Amino acid sequence: MNEKARGENEVGAIERTSDAGNTNPRPSLQRYEKSIKPLMEQACFDCHSGDSVEGNFRADQLDPDLVDGEDIAWWLEVYSALSKGEMPPPESSELTDSQRTLMVDWLSTEIQTAEQLRRASGNHSSFRRLTRYEYNHALQDLLGVPWTFAGDLPAEASEDDAFENNAESLHMSVKQVETYHQLALEALRRVTVRGDRPPEIHWAIPMKEAFERETKRLDRDVESIKKKFEDMPDKLAEQIERLNEKFQSPADRSHYLDLSTGLRAEVKWSYRKAIYAFKHSDTYRPMPEPGSHFAVVQPGSRQALTVELGDRLPDEGTMRVRIRASRAEDAGQRVPSLQLHFGFQATDQGRSIKRLSQQDVSIKAPFGEPEIYQWDIPLSEIEHRNTYRGEFKLGAQPNPSEYIRFTNSTVRQDGRETGSDAILIDHVEIVAPVYDEWPPRSHRSVFIESENSHDESTYAREIISDFMSRAWRRTPTTRDIDRKLHLFQRLRSSSDDFQEAIVEVLATILTSPKFLYVLPGEQDASQDPQTDQLSQNEVATRLSLFFWCSLPDETLLQLASAGQLTDHDVLRRQAERMLADPRAARFAKHFVGQWLRMQPLEYLNPTRGDDGLDLALLESMKREPIELFADMLRRDSSVLDLIDSDYLVVNERLGKHYGIPGIEGNHFCRVNLPAGRNRGGLLTQAGLLTMNSDGEDSHPVKRGVWLLTNLLNDPPPPPPPAVPEIDLTDPKIAKMTLKERIEDHRNQAACMSCHQKIDPWGIAFENYDALGRWRDQINGKVVDATSDLPNEDRLDGMQGLKQHLLQKRQDQFVKATVEKMASFALGRQLDFGDRAEIRQIAGRVRESGDGLKTMVMCLVTSELFQTK
Numbered sequence: 113m114n115e116k117a118r119g120e121n122e123v124g125a126i127e128r129t130s131d132a133g134n135t136n137p138r139p140s141l142q143r144y145e146k147s148i149k150p151l152m153e154q155a156c157f158d159c160h161s162g163d164s165v166e167g168n169f170r171a172d173q174l175d176p177d178l179v180d181g182e183d184i185a186w187w188l189e190v191y192s193a194l195s196k197g198e199m200p201p202p203e204s205s206e207l208t209d210s211q212r213t214l215m216v217d218w219l220s221t222e223i224q225t226a227e228q229l230r231r232a233s234g235n236h237s238s239f240r241r242l243t244r245y246e247y248n249h250a251l252q253d254l255l256g257v258p259w260t261f262a263g264d265l266p267a268e269a270s271e272d273d274a275f276e277n278n279a280e281s282l283h284m285s286v287k288q289v290e291t292y293h294q295l296a297l298e299a300l301r302r303v304t305v306r307g308d309r310p311p312e313i314h315w316a317i318p319m320k321e322a323f324e325r326e327t328k329r330l331d332r333d334v335e336s337i338k339k340k341f342e343d344m345p346d347k348l349a350e351q352i353e354r355l356n357e358k359f360q361s362p363a364d365r366s367h368y369l370d371l372s373t374g375l376r377a378e379v380k381w382s383y384r385k386a387i388y389a390f391k392h393s394d395t396y397r398p399m400p401e402p403g404s405h406f407a408v409v410q411p412g413s414r415q416a417l418t419v420e421l422g423d424r425l426p427d428e429g430t431m432r433v434r435i436r437a438s439r440a441e442d443a444g445q446r447v448p449s450l451q452l453h454f455g456f457q458a459t460d461q462g463r464s465i466k467r468l469s470q471q472d473v474s475i476k477a478p479f480g481e482p483e484i485y486q487w488d489i490p491l492s493e494i495e496h497r498n499t500y501r502g503e504f505k506l507g508a509q510p511n512p513s514e515y516i517r518f519t520n521s522t523v524r525q526d527g528r529e530t531g532s533d534a535i536l537i538d539h540v541e542i543v544a545p546v547y548d549e550w551p552p553r554s555h556r557s558v559f560i561e562s563e564n565s566h567d568e569s570t571y572a573r574e575i576i577s578d579f580m581s582r583a584w585r586r587t588p589t590t591r592d593i594d595r596k597l598h599l600f601q602r603l604r605s606s607s608d609d610f611q612e613a614i615v616e617v618l619a620t621i622l623t624s625p626k627f628l629y630v631l632p633g634e635q636d637a638s639q640d641p642q643t644d645q646l647s648q649n650e651v652a653t654r655l656s657l658f659f660w661c662s663l664p665d666e667t668l669l670q671l672a673s674a675g676q677l678t679d680h681d682v683l684r685r686q687a688e689r690m691l692a693d694p695r696a697a698r699f700a701k702h703f704v705g706q707w708l709r710m711q712p713l714e715y716l717n718p719t720r721g722d723d724g725l726d727l728a729l730l731e732s733m734k735r736e737p738i739e740l741f742a743d744m745l746r747r748d749s750s751v752l753d754l755i756d757s758d759y760l761v762v763n764e765r766l767g768k769h770y771g772i773p774g775i776e777g778n779h780f781c782r783v784n785l786p787a788g789r790n791r792g793g794l795l796t797q798a799g800l801l802t803m804n805s806d807g808e809d810s811h812p813v814k815r816g817v818w819l820l821t822n823l824l825n826d827p828p829p830p831p832p833p834a835v836p837e838i839d840l841t842d843p844k845i846a847k848m849t850l851k852e853r854i855e856d857h858r859n860q861a862a863c864m865s866c867h868q869k870i871d872p873w874g875i876a877f878e879n880y881d882a883l884g885r886w887r888d889q890i891n892g893k894v895v896d897a898t899s900d901l902p903n904e905d906r907l908d909g910m911q912g913l914k915q916h917l918l919q920k921r922q923d924q925f926v927k928a929t930v931e932k933m934a935s936f937a938l939g940r941q942l943d944f945g946d947r948a949e950i951r952q953i954a955g956r957v958r959e960s961g962d963g964l965k966t967m968v969m970c971l972v973t974s975e976l977f978q979t980k
Contacts, residue, residue, distance in 0.1 A: 140222060144176040148218050155200045155207050169829075178226035184944055191219040192826060197903030228948060240279035240939060241629050243268055245702060247292075249662035251622075253695070254582055255303045256554050259493050261295060273827065275706045277657070277939045279630075289623065296622035300615045302428075302492055303554035305547075313424050315542040316397040317390050320405035323368040326377035330359045363408075366415040366520075369536075371404040379407065381418040383457035386506050386513040389422040399436065399539050402482055406536040408440070409450075411522040413727070416453070419540050420515040423501045429545020431489045433516060436539040437475050438482040444531020446522065446764075446776045447474045452487050453517040456498040458510035464496045465517065472521050472778045475535050482538060491544060516542070521728065521778055523764045558618065559611070568610055572600045572617075579618050584626040585663055586649055596621065630657065630939065644979040648672035651978060655686060658937040658972075660695040661702055680973045687972050691745065691965070700742040707932050708737055708794070708822055712803040725802070725883060728778075732765045733799030733884075739780040740794070741964070748963035751929055752922065754823075756914040757792040758785050769798055769885065790879065790886050790910055794823070798884030805882040812874030819873050824921065825928035828869045872899035876913035926962060927954040934971055949976040 152171055161172035169189070175181030193199035195216050200207060207215075242250060248262035268276040334352055341348035361367035361378035368377040381388050409417045425431065433452060449472035455465035468489050477483035500512040522533040551559075560578055564570040576596045580588040600617045607613040621627060630653060646654065649664075652672040656664040664672070668686065676682045690696060704710070713734050718727040740761040744753060753759075760772070761782050767775030770791055775783055785792050794800060804814040821827040878897040881887050888895060897909035905920070907913045917925060930953050935942050942950065956970045957963075971977055 140218070140225075141176055143218060148176070148215055151207065151211050151215055155211075176222075178222045179229050184226065187219065187223070188944075191216065191223060194219070199902070201902065224948065226944065239629065240277070240282040241284050241625075243276050243282065243661075245698075246277065246657060246661050247628070249660065249695075249698060250627075251299055253660070253662045253665070255299060256557050257303055257490070259302065259490055261299045263495075264291060264295060273821070274941050275936045275939075276702075277936065279940045284628070292628060293619060293623045296619040297615065299622070300558065300618055303552075304558055304611065304615065305551050305555050306611065309547055309550040310426070310429065310545055311394065312396075312543050312546065313426070314393045314396050315390055315419075315421055315540070316393065316399070317419060317540040317542075318400065318403070318405065319368060319407045319538050319540075320403055321390075322407065323370060323377055323405045326359070326368060326380070330356075330377075364410065366410045366417060367408050369406045369408050371406065376408075379409075379415075379417055381420065381515075383463075383511050383513070384509075386420065386422065386511055388418070389420040389506065389513050392422060392424050396543070399434075399541060402436065402538050406538050409518055409520045409535045409537060411448070411520045411524050411533050413519055416517045416519040417537065418515050418517045419542075420513055421542060423498070423506050423512040423514065425514055426491060426545045427497070428492055429490075429547060431491050431542065431544040432546045433487045433489065434541040435485050435518070435537050436482045437485055437535055437537045438477040438479050439475055440532035440534040440536060441479040442532045443479065444533065446531075446533060447476055448520055448522040448533045448535050449474050449778050450485070450535055451519045451521045452489070453519060454489070454494055454514070455517060456511075456514040458498055458500050458512070462510060464498075466495055468494070468516075474777065474779070479536070482536070488546070523728065523768055523778070559614070568604070569597070569601070572610075572614060573597050575614055576600070576617060576621070580621050582663075583621050584624070585653060585669065646978050646980060648675055648677050651677040654937070654939075654977065655683075655690065655972070657939065659687070659690040659699050660693070661698040662695065678978070683973050684969055687969055691968070697742065700738050700745065703933065703936050704738045704741045706936070708800060709818065710734065710737065710799070710803065713799055716802070728765045729769055729798075732763055732769075733797075733802060735780065736762060736766060736797050736799055737794060740797075743780075743782055744964045745968070746965075748965040750962040751926060751957070751964050751967055752918060752962055753793060754929070755793045755795065755917050755925060759783060760785055760791055766798065769883075771886075793914070795819070795877070795914065796880065796884070796910060801877065801880045801884030802882065807882060809882050810878060810880060812877060813870055814874070815877045816870040816872070816874030820870065822932075823928065824924055825931050826924070868902050872901045872907055873913070875899040876907045876909055879909055923954070923958070926957055926967075927951065930954045930957065930967060930971065933967065934976060937971060937977060946976060949974060 152174075156171040160169050169186065171190075174186055174190075175183045178184050178187055190199075194212060197212075244262045244265040244267070247265065248260065251261040252258055269281055274281065337351045338348060341351060359377060361376045363376065366379045368379060369375075407417050409415065437450070439448060450469075451467060451472055452469040453465055454468050455463070457463040469487055473485050473487075475485065498512055498514050500510045501514070502512070504510055504512045506513060518535075518537065520533070520535050525533070558575070558579065560575060562571055562574050564574060573593060577588060577593050580592060580596065596617050599620065600613055603616050604610070604613040607616070649669070649672045652664040652668040655677075656662055656668060667689070668677075671677050671682060671686065677686075691699075713730070716725060716730060718725050718730050740754075743749070743761045744751075749757075759782050760766075760770075761780055762770070762772075762775060763778050763780050764775045765778065767773070767783075770789065772783070772786060772789060772791075775781075790796060800818075801810075801815070804818050805811050806814075817828060876897055876899060878890075879886055879888070879895050898912070899907050901907065901916075905916060907916055927950065931942055931950055934946070934950060934953070953967075953970050953974050953976065957967045960966045960970070
């Protein structure tokens with residue numbers, strides 16, 4: 113530090129300790145007037161004062177009091193631009209290095225002072241309702257079933273730069289309260305049952321039966337031909353040969369196969385008259401020994417095997433689907449996979465098909481050694497059912513029938529002989545409704561076992577007390593229970609039975625703010641009522657919402673009751689336990705999806721072109737960032753791997769899209785990145801590149817804004833009003849490359865201030881097309897992905913961008929990631945008073961090796977996480 117800067121620091125130090133004996137830090141306004149303002153006039157006022165206000169920023173009107181003044185946000189922008197060398201522009205700056213250092217030093221000191229004072233006076237409220245997804249997960253965990261309960265709730269209306277769980281936007285209207293009440297009633301009625309176990313309906317379908325159904329059609333067609341051409345023997349022989357050839361399906365398409373004769377029959381299905389519906393039975397038929405007849409299911413949605421079941425599937429209970437299957441005789445090394453779908457077609461326009469299986473099932477059984485594969489599908493979870501069931505008879509039009517469909521989801525190999533990926537199914541078995549226990553566990557979790565079940569009043573009190581303690585995350589008071597018991601007694605007189613009245617009462621418990629809201633908890637007895645420290649129950653709730661997006665479990669509540677959640681070792685052990693739980697998948701899904709702003713991917717529609725966005729690719733694109741994050745979290749990989757890595761977490765469909773061979777199967781796994789591949793980290797993931805395109809080509813501005821906003825937490829300023837658009841009707845502009853058009857656009861005065869910060873970042877992505885595929889040329893011209901940042905650092909394409917981030921922006925990226933994760937964990941936007949604690953957490957992460965799980969642990973054990 114030069115002598116002048118050192119002297120100014122001493123002036124600031126004296127000023128801070130000489131305010132009437134007050135040792136608390138105060139703003140150094142004298143230093144600003146004496147040393148900083150003249151430099152501002154010299155470096156900033158030409159462009160940011162009077163009538164000259166580039167970027168809507170008036171430097172001449174900034175209040176230098178960062179504690180009580182109104183311009184803290186602008187000062188943070190100034191600090192960012194100065195410290196990174198972006199402003200003043202290097203080519204026009206009259207600031208010396210020592211002057212820039214002086215300004216940065218003053219701002220750094222003032223910001224730290226303001227952080228400390230604002231933090232001390234802050235009063236953050238944790239009062240908010242549960243988000244739609246938190247509400248859904250809370251009901252799933254409370255009721256013990258993985259069903260969808262929040263489908264009728266609207267999407268959250270969060271700010272562009274906030275997470276969905278931001279407390280500022282999670283309010284409740286009167287109309288919403290009624291919706292929550294109806295959802296609670298429906299949920300409780302779905303998980304409870306009445307009366308005796310319902311009878312089961314069975315379908316036992318050997319593929320020999322399906323094959324013979326097709327041969328009978330052939331026989332009927334042959335008889336018809338014989339009658340038609342009985343006097344024309346040559347014509348008859350020709351027609352019969354044609355029928356036999358048509359019947360003998362090509363081997364590369366899905367077909368029924370009689371292995372003993374080699375005869376193949378085409379797999380057909382048509383909705384008309386329900387002629388393909390298999391008959392059901394009221395009794396179970398054991399699965400016979402394997403025979404010589406199979407359904408050979410080839411890869412592709414158009415090659416699926418449809419099994420029509422008629423109109424007898426019930427609305428409630430579990431549909432259990434079992435198949436006996438194996439791989440083909442000439443199978444290659446790859447393991448094929450199977451998906452289960454459900455659908456119906458009532459009329460020409462009334463088709464519906466939805467995927468039922470959450471995960472693809474790998475068919476590993478070798479040929480000749482088939483195995484049983486099973487799906488259990490809650491019928492009430494099937495979104496659309498055939499509304500003509502019960503309205504029309506089977507075989508009538510509209511058709512009331514429904515079907516299940518088996519789809520071989522193995523990625524097709526292009527032009528390579530690697531063995532067959534077909535799946536052989538010889539028997540299909542369906543039964544519904546299946547209840548492994550009666551009453552089911554979900555019912556017994558509500559109507560608990562009790563020796564007082566014969567006494568309605570006593571039993572009602574026990575049910576209400578148990579349910580309330582789990583739903584409200586605390587031991588209910590006697591007054592709480594008495595009020596609900598009084599409601600039960602009032603409802604019971606007009607209810608058909610005890611169960612109906614109890615369900616109505618429990619629905620009010622689920623409509624209470626004590627369930628729907630994240631409420632400030634009661635202070636611990638030893639806790640200072642003036643402190644911002646969370647109560648033990650609040651810490652438990654914050655942990656569970658962070659990792660599980662749901663309610664705390666019994667273990668957390670017991671630790672909270674024992675006052676142990678202030679112990680950092682206990683917190684770490686609980687974090688480890690919770691992250692190892694399957695519910696932690698919710699953390700990766702919701703945090704990553706919101707952090708990276710992945711919602712645009714939900715609005716993309718798959719196409720059928722060979723080079724387009726098929727359904728398997730779109731689903732894989734959506735999952736890749738989440739799967740990478742989850743893998744890194746498990747391994748405590750460096751958070752810097754999100755910028756660049758020598759590995760990918762992908763499946764076969766993405767591997768094919770990226771041109772990387774040797775990846776097999778639809779399950780995501782970590783694979784080493786081959787040399788020379790322009791992948792690794794988040795920046796080159798196809799889904800993120802696709803959502804930041806315009807559908808036809810790349811979009812450097814979208815990609816640059818996304819990078820700055822979400823990964824560096826340094827969003828560019830909003831565009832000024834009346835921004836001129838690029839005129840593509842101008843022949844001169846139409847001939848330009850995309851980079852040239854952007855540069856021409858940026859040269860306009862109204863556009864310069866925003867684009868000089870955005871464009872260089874986005875141009876570095878130019879080697880990736882609208883679907884995130886690598887390209888060296890565009891319309892015959894070599895891609896130019898080089899650009900210069902405002903501080904004159906050069907980005908040489910994607911590799912140069914990654915090198916710049918890793919060499920010069922590590923601290924910024926780690927801190928930005930901590931900020932995003934902290935905002936999600938706290939359920940609120942961070943403010944100025946949080947900066948010091950964020951900086952400390954980021955410092956601990958850096959000192960500990962930058963591990964992603966380490967970051968989570970540093971956050972959970974921080975003062976920030978345990979205060980309001």
